Amino acid sequence: MPTIPNNTANLPADWWRSAVIYQVYPRSFLDSNGDGVGDLPGITSKLDYIAALGADIVWISPFFTSPMKDFGYDVADYCDVDPLFGTLADFDRLVARAHALGLKVMIDQVLSHSADNHPWFVESRTSRDNPKADWYVWADQKPDGTAPNNWLSVFGGSAWQWEPRRGQYYLHDFLASQPDLNFHNPAVQQAQLDNLRFWLERGVDGFRFDSCNFPFHDAQLRDNPPAPLRDARSVSAVNPYGMQAHVYDKTQPENIAYLQRVRAVLDEYQAISIGEIGTDDALAAMADYTSGGDKLHMAYSFNLLTEEFSAAHIRTQVEQFEAKVADGWASWSVGNHDSVRVMTRWGGQQPSPSLAKVVLAVQVALKGTPCLYQGDELALTEADLPFEALQDPYGIPFWPQFKGRDGCRTPMPWVAGAAHGGFSTAQPWLPVPPEHLERAVDVEEQDGDSPLRFAQNILAWRRTQPQLLSGEIHFFDAPEPVLAFRRDLPGHRTVLAAFNLGTEAVTFDWPAAAQAAELTGHGLPASQQGAQITLPAHGGWFGTLA
CATH class of the missing domain: 3.20.20.80 (Glycosidases)
Known part of the structure; x- marks a missing residue:
């Protein structure tokens, strides 16, 4: 290899x-x-x-x-x-x-699980005493023959499947053909x-x-x-x-x-x-x-x-x-x-x-x-x-x-x-x-x-904005559907960001310091007038605090 x-x-x-x-x-x-x-x-x-x-x-x-x-x-x-x-x-x-x-x-x-034709499971299901017998999650039935507990599969139904060769149930969190490995x-x-x-x-x-x-x-x-x-x-x-x-x-x-x-x-x-x-x-x-x-x-x-x-x-x-x-x-x-x-x-x-x-x-x-x-x-x-x-x-x-x-x-x-x-x-x-x-x-x-x-x-x-790569994040209160926050990184100007997630134009007043300069290059539509930002449908704006 x-x-x-x-x-x-x-x-x-x-x-x-x-x-x-x-x-x-x-x-x-x-x-x-x-x-x-x-x-x-x-x-x-x-x-x-x-x-x-x-x-x-x-x-x-x-x-x-x-x-x-x-x-x-x-x-x-x-x-x-x-x-x-x-x-x-x-x-x-x-x-x-x-x-x-x-x-x-x-x-x-x-x-967490394998296919049921994985060699590990093929061996495990044959008996209760083979070398891979404990490699999957096996459990005995209840006295009435039903599954060991109430666990469910993500894909629907019980998470337990009966295996007649062992006379036990095995666990599958997903398909019955995806038996769970025993990580214990x-x-x-x-x-x-x-x-x-x-x-x-x-x-x-x-x-x-x-x-x-x-x-x-x-x-x-x-x-x-x-x-x-x-x-x-x-x-x-x-x-x-x-x-x-x-x-x-x-x-x-x-x-x-x-x-x-x-x-x-x-x-x-x-x-x-x-x-x-x-x-x-x-x-x-x-x-x-x-x-x-x-x-x-x-x-x-x-x-x-x-x-x-x-x-x-x-x-x-x-x-x-x-x-x-x-x-x-x-x-x-x-x-x-x-x-x-x-x-x-x-x-x-x-x-x-x-x-x-x-x-x-x-x-x-x-x-x-x-x-x-x-x-x-x-x-x-x-x-x-x-x-x-x-x-x-x-x-x-x-x-x-x-x-x-x-x-x-x-x-x-x-x-x-x-x-x-x-x-x-x-x-x-x-x-x-x-x-x-x-x-x-x-x-x-x-x-x-x-x-x-x-x-x-x-x-x-x-890639050119280190504040977006590793800065801390703090959100502003803004009317729905506006998502607004700041990204702070020591040694760099704070970046402000506002997005209109809706389909109608929104005018948004920054609750922070108004002396913000627009960052260019991101390609989203918006307009700025002082602390007021107008965001068209699905618009967005980035700025930096002066």
Whole structure:
């Protein structure tokens, strides 16, 4: 196996705080071999696009060997590439090209569960006394034959599946084909640390940890109590999973010590991490998991991935996180492969492309590391797919009340006039919506006022503003839908920022010192007269205190 140096050795220790992450969903980015599914060579061929956008880190969703029942988040071999996506040699070429462009490579790791055809589980399920018997979470049935407790699967129904070969139930927080590993077993912990090392030796610069608060469960298997307030943020409102307070099935205290072991391995390679946290009090878990400099580098939750869209909501998320953590760090994400695209979620059925601009401007101005999802820079909307086109095992049983995640996973449109938007020469695994063609990359690259051009400009501009990269944040009281705050960094002028999240013009009077000078270069429309700022629909303004 080649040992490839990563791309962080000569950077400041906290370089990731000022970085921008760009998420690539491999199945839908670019198909290089005409089978209708995106692949690693396809990603490699478009790394120039990502670099030109202004991203620093490429987060690549799972490409490991998998039965693809959950499209790669069910791993059958943690140390190999699924043939659907290419080979290990293809991955090595991707890393080399990314590093040549100055990009860092972050890959997904699904630590808490595997696929049911992983050799570990194939052995574990055969008996109660084999060498892997305790590598997964097994439990006896109740006297009446029912499941060991009331825990639910995120994807619906009981989190327990009966296994006749052992005469026991096994735990699965997601699909029944995704059995949970038993992290109370030290051998399991070490095996997953070894898997991290495999990719670190190949030059990976960091990891995004999927469901990073799920590895440990309550060893006593106690029932979860009812939720005092139903969770409709991290799961669909029609999913009974949100009716429980998830006290015992995840976010256990033992997870802290394991994340410290993970961080020790990462530090050996100067690699970084970001964790996905879906839990009842996600902001508290984000704080716990990122504080102290000995666990995750940064984390994100689903709190900005819901339909709640207001200045007050965004302010509340940031202020509550800042209040809970002294030295931790957030990554503010408004879109990913699990959520309805932000343009539709926050803009409705006919959103203005200007919404994409102001949302991105807010992301890059908040204190934290922005994480962008492929296609959001084009202002892509959620695809409305017919039932027969659905692929997502989460969405199919809940349809039509919840249509699953396919609508945000449709292929990237690269060339408006090409078959399937230039994504593939074959029929793609999900169709390319016709309305996405008018937002194709080649179209937006030719339009100086497009969301793509705005994204390139504001990400480049952000690099010139150290206050936005690492300054403290303090919010001002402002009338809805205005979000207003300041960013303070010792040795630099205070930066003021105000954004109109609404569709009507708003005039806003700064409650702070009026002697503010407008910063130019960000590209949002606004006008200033003394302390008074007029923000058109989806407008924004940056200034510095004199």
